[in-house]
Amino acid sequence: MNLESIPVGEFCRILDIQGDVLAVRRTKELGLVHGVVCRVIRKAPFHGPIELAMTLGNIGIRTSEELRIEVEPVQLQRSEAA
Amino acid sequence: MSAPMRIALVGTPNVGKSTLFNELTGLSQKVGNFPGVTVDPLVGSISSDNQQLELIDLPGIYSLDAVSEDEQLTIDVLTGRHKAISRPDAVLLVMNAQNPEKCLVLFSHLAQLGLPLMVVVTMVDSVKLSGGVFDDITLFHELGVNIYPVVGRKGLGVTEVRMALSNGAWKLPKVPEIEGTSLEDRFAWSRAVVAKVLISGSADVLRTRIDGVVLHPVWGTLLFLGVMAFFFQAIFSWAQPMMDGIDTFIASMQEAVEHQSINPTLRSFLSKGLLSGVGSVVVFLPQILLLNLLVVLLEESGYLARAAFLVDRAMGLFGLQGRSFIPLLGSFACAIPGIMSARIIPSYRDRLVTIMATPLMTCSARLPVYALIISALIPAGTIGGVFSLQAAVMAGLYALGAISGLLIALVLKKTMFKGAVIPFLIEFPPYRAPSLKSLWVTVYGRTKDFLTTAGTVILGFSIALWILTELPQTDRSSAASAVEADRVQIEQSYAAAIGKAIQPVFAPLGFDWRITLGVLSSFTARETFVSSMGQIYAADVQESDVPLRNVLRSQYPLAVGLSILAFYVYALQCISTIAIMRRETGSWKWPSIAFAITFTLAYLASLTVYIIAS
Secondary structure, three states, X not given: OEHHHOOOOOEEEEEEEEEOHHHHHXXXXXXXXXXXXXXXXXXXXXXXXXEEEOOOOEEEEOOEOOEEEEEEEEOOOHHHOO | OOOOEEXXXXXXXXXXXXXXXXXXXXXXXXXXXXXXXXXXXXXXXXXXXXXEEEEEEOOOOOOOOOOOHHHHHHXXXXXXXXXXXXXXXXXXXXEEOOOOHHXXXXXXXXXXXXXXXEEEEEOHHHHHHOOOXXXXXXXXXXXXXXXXXXXXHHOEOHHHHHHHHHOOOOEOOOOOOOOOOOHHHHHHHHHXXXXXXXXXXXXXXXXXXXXXXXXXXXHHHHHHHHHHHHHHHHHHHHHHHXXXXXXXXXXXXXXXXXXXXXXXXXXXXXXXXXXXXHHHHHXXXXXXXHHHHHHHHHHHHOHHHHHHHHHHHHHHOOOOOHHHHHHHHHOXXXXXXXXXXXXXXXXXXXXXXXXXXXXXXXXXXXXXXXXHHHHHHOOOOEEOOOEEHXXXXXXXXXXXXXXXXXXXXXXXXXXXXOOOOOOOEEEOOOOOOOOHHXXXXXXXXXXXXXXXXXXXXXXXXXXXXXXXXXXXXXXXXXXXXXXXXXXXXXXXXXXXXXXXXXXXXXXXXXXXXXXHHHHXXXXXXXXXXXXXXXXXXHXXXXXXXOOHHHHHXXXXXXXXXXXXXXXXHHOOOOHHHHHHHHHHHOOOXXXXXXXXXXXXXXXXXXXXXXHHHO
8 A cells, every 4th residue: 555545643664665766766765765664643734745753763755656655554552663 | 284185074964964064164164166066065174283174065965876966966076076176085974863874874885985984973962861872982893983972063072073183083984794785785784783873762752742733734834824924024124124224324425425526427436336336235134144044043943844844735836845935935025035045945956946936026126116106007996995906906916926936936847847856855853952153154154155256246237237327427517406417317328328229129018218217227126216217207206396106197107007017027137136046056047047037928928918908
């Protein structure tokens, strides 16, 4: 499933990032690489950017035609989360 | 003395690199001034007893593969491929103790360059404060280079870094043993190192709470509107007393010169050429100081990234990014500080598109022109008995400018800047109090940069305009009065000759040679249109003792008024804007394109309005 379909507050694991070569590389350079587990913190209204929390630091990201992120939902206890 | 050792300051964005640079070099820094660069890196010098050092602050990077032109510059310099900036002798890498993963990935790239290296770790205090531990000794063993923890904001550890830089504590880094070359592999190595050197403290609850408000769809938006209102108020209103003071001071100097019994042409040059030229540069200083101060505060405090998150969706409709909001808003006061503030946009392309849209925002210099023409030629009636027609026209002009500017951005983004779309991607930096020294150094540096680069161009243009409007000098003694002499002077000037010569070009817009002259003379600043028209019609104004607007009303129909208004909405006729565009984009190409686009739009808009209205 894609990142947008993960509800706020839930965790997911990054499976694949597709789209514009540069956009994909920058996303990975920010730490969103395959296998990373992150939490959807909030979504800006009208399909605006999504804030994701990773182990170290948060990022804001807006998916589009040029950047599609495939994830799988992860069930985590709160204590395990970063 | 031998040539200074050249050190590149490198880091991922948001690690406190600029603050460290300011703390290390202070006021010794200057704009690099390298030919053909998209961004001018700052260069600072550090001198010690035994060595002269030159520190160059390069744009932030994540790896040795660039995503933007700014990053390409850093990479070209580091790899020795840059044409104008020679390869540095060593690299000073800045790392954030709270979030070292990305920094270590960058290190894994830099280690392959073969340049001696040193690492400065910032925000060690934040890690300690949250109960965590950062082990710089282990990091030293992992990376094979010296590690210096600092608290840049408080200047702690900075002296040690400065000493280390000049004492040659440089080492060639250990090249990390990474299986594979993918980013995933590099992150796996980086995470393993982080696990050894960092024990994170408790989560930053305060930050989470602040974010909950600042990024809230309702409260966050309200706060954003409040911050922007404050921002706009500051540059629009608070700068005004200082600007008035500068105007008064220049006027009194001019007055003093006017009373000197010297050659009249020299007197006119000193007063109306040189002094008013200097005045038109210095008058921007209050706005530039305030805007730069506010922009650095917004940026350093961590708020700007959050604001960008909130408005990104709306700005995205026009092909702009969240941070474009600041330059566009600033340009409603004045495009000069507005365009300067576009430096907060990290990508050259996005910066360019934003800069191209800024001159269409209705700046305060257009207000006097709008006010004069509206009061003179728009009927004083109401719409539906409630809204004043004149006020509606004023509001319409603001909206027209803003919408047109955004549409220009959209068209540029779809045509000239097509491709290489980096969607919104941002790191949320922690909230932090800005370093006062860093703040002062940045604001001082940018102001000095404005004076030396854009300022000299503005002064040059002003003097050229003086030549056009005040030469050839007429014999003032034969005129009946001073007012009459002024009128004769402007009517006999080169500018008037040019105005008459090119008047046929403007004739389809309904402009006679007087209006054409007013338009030409307002290239120094748009509001000059009012004083030029005043000068041209001075005799009528004095004779019949009625305000200028009544004189204009008797001279021109409504259609001409609307045509002038439409022209001023679009035309980029402000030499200061052109000068600052040249400074910030690095070439005359972009101001020329902007001038061509806006002139075409201005002409077509005026023509359409004039034909419809008459």
